[in-house]
Amino acid sequence: MRLLPASLWPRFLKRRLPSSLWGRSLLIIVLPVLVMQVAVTWAFFDAHWQTVTARLSDGLAGDIAWAVESYADDPSPQNMAVITERAERSMSLSVQLREGETLPDETRRGALGVVDRALERALTTRLDQPFWFDTTRYPAYVDIRVQQPQGVLRIIAPRERAVATQAHIFVLWLLVATVLLMGVAILFIRNQVRAIERLAEAAEAFGRGEAQERFKPHGAKEVRAAAQAFMNMRDRIQRHIDQRTALLASVSHDLRTPLTRLRLELALAPPFKRADAMRGDMDEMEHMIDEYLAFARGEAGEAAQPISISDLLNTAAEDAKRAGAEVEVQVEDGLIATLRPLAFKRAVTNLAGNAASHGEHVRLSARALPSGGLEMTVEDDGPGIPEDMHEEAFRPFSRLDESRNQNRKGVGLGLAIARDVARGHGGDITLGRSAMGGLKALIRLPG
Incomplete structure (x- = not known):
């Protein structure tokens, strides 16, 4: 993949960033929230969840090592019964000897592998015998097997003995807090942007000559000040247009009066050589007055x-x-x-x-x-x-x-x-x- 030169990165990013105020404001809120939540989640899993899981796995491995060593000291059925009873009562472990069996060849590991790595590390430290475990077959339990000369010593342990199982609650509350925060931010930004959009619509309508009622400014103080300044400017421009139109209409009226008298006098005068030329000149003068007035008025209303x-x-x-x-x-x-x-x-x-x-x-x-x-x-x-x-x-x-x-x-x-x-x-x-x-x-x- 070909990388862009450092000088082109600002232009590359600028073309891909939102161009609207709504999009940019949303990005300003969403991006820091997402970065913060990712950092908090990473810190939680790295500094807390993995540490707790490692300690739980180490404790479980110690209990399993006790059971294995106790059986190795006296591999009799009577001792096995004692180990099973004590493990069940004091450690919530189910211990069973499967005579004549060997460890499975198939290795099963979880998707993330955090629990598997912590448990494997703890068992490797505590046990000298070959072992095998599965954290995926039973949702609430961990299956651990240790090879013995008589067969396989199988231990079924509750999952919470090996992993901190309440981590999903933290993640759930983190997601709920993120959604609530972003929802409030989106509503607030939408309200502020809507005020600017209304101001832009009013300015566009005024530019097209459409008559609109004075809208009530709302939003932030700066937006209300801009809207009020626009309405004052619009009123000043409209007064200027009205004054110019009234002035030219007055001039037009004043010019039409003598023009009408000239037409009347020309109509009542005896025929003479320049009469047609004079009528043409008066028609042109009237057309010029109409054009002046149309240009000034522009049919804006x-x-x-x-x-x-x-x-x-x-x-x-x-x-x-x-x-x-x-x-x-x-x-x-x-x-x-x-x-x-x-x-x-x-x-x-x-x-x-x-x-x-x-x-x-x-x-x-x-x-x-x-x-x-x-x-x-x-x-x-x-x-x-x-x-x-x-x-x-x-x-x-x-x-x-x-x-x-x-x-x-x-x-x-x-x-x-x-x-x-x-x-x-x-x-x-x-x-x-x-x-x-x-x-x-x-x-x-x-x-």
Whole structure:
């Protein structure tokens, strides 16, 4: 196995650690608890359980050595009966002589082998004769056999004489304490992370322009302070937006008043040579006022609702056709998305109108993304925009080179309004080269 260089280990570990606050907080709690429990368990088995087991095994081996030596001193049936009676009464050992037998060839050992090693070590120290033992056949007893000239001396001893049998209780309480500790930690961390998640959801909703009630901050003191600061900032931003919208609406109203008087005077005036040109200028002024107000307002107060993408694109296509372009619509059947209808209609109409103004053929398409999002494209066969000027095209009031300035109507807010609407829905608009040879505007919205 090839090891990573020391300099790459931090990056390797970072990629495999949880990225969420919930996961990292849980790891901070779980990892020390697990390390502590493993250390405590190891210390218990190494310093206590094995020591106690070794001492018990040594005591049992001493009793067995007494029985073997007592029988070796007088191998008569009468002495054997005395040894059996004393062993049963004083040591809880069952001693039996099996005449003519030999030790079994099969060796049976436990899975861990701790008891077997301790007992074998003790018996080897105490006995000079060959012996055999089995700690696995009987759950509550240990079978020990010692070779004698007359046969095999078999001793059945209670298991607790050779091993500390209550160790599992300690392990059980350790596991219960670990589960309780981790359960309390998980509940506490979940509550703290939930407060941060609510704050993130509120910030995301505000970024999409959705109106939400002021939520009550909860969680740790620092989280409540951050939530309160966010709500204060949100209120300040909303007041600024409302003031800007009110100012531009007032300016729009003030400009419409003299514009209306000019229209009325022009309608009542006798026909003259420049009348049509003046009407065109007033139409353009009114369109400019509408664009200024739409850019400032952005339909932020409009509620989102499910709309048919097919109907949306067909409506935008009709507007583009009135500009003289041939329009093709490609959309999946039954495609529905939750959007702010007027705002998104304005965005798509701006893109389609922009494409129709600079190309003869326009294609509008939409499809659902595997991630659950939505992708819409508006393409044309016009002159396009150089790649290094794509971001410049989104700047408010930006008027690009003459190849894209054939349409005199407008003030350079179409793409800016469209991107503002897309970002208000959590998505974005990017520009690229169309397969038709012109410009492609790609709208991506999250699911």
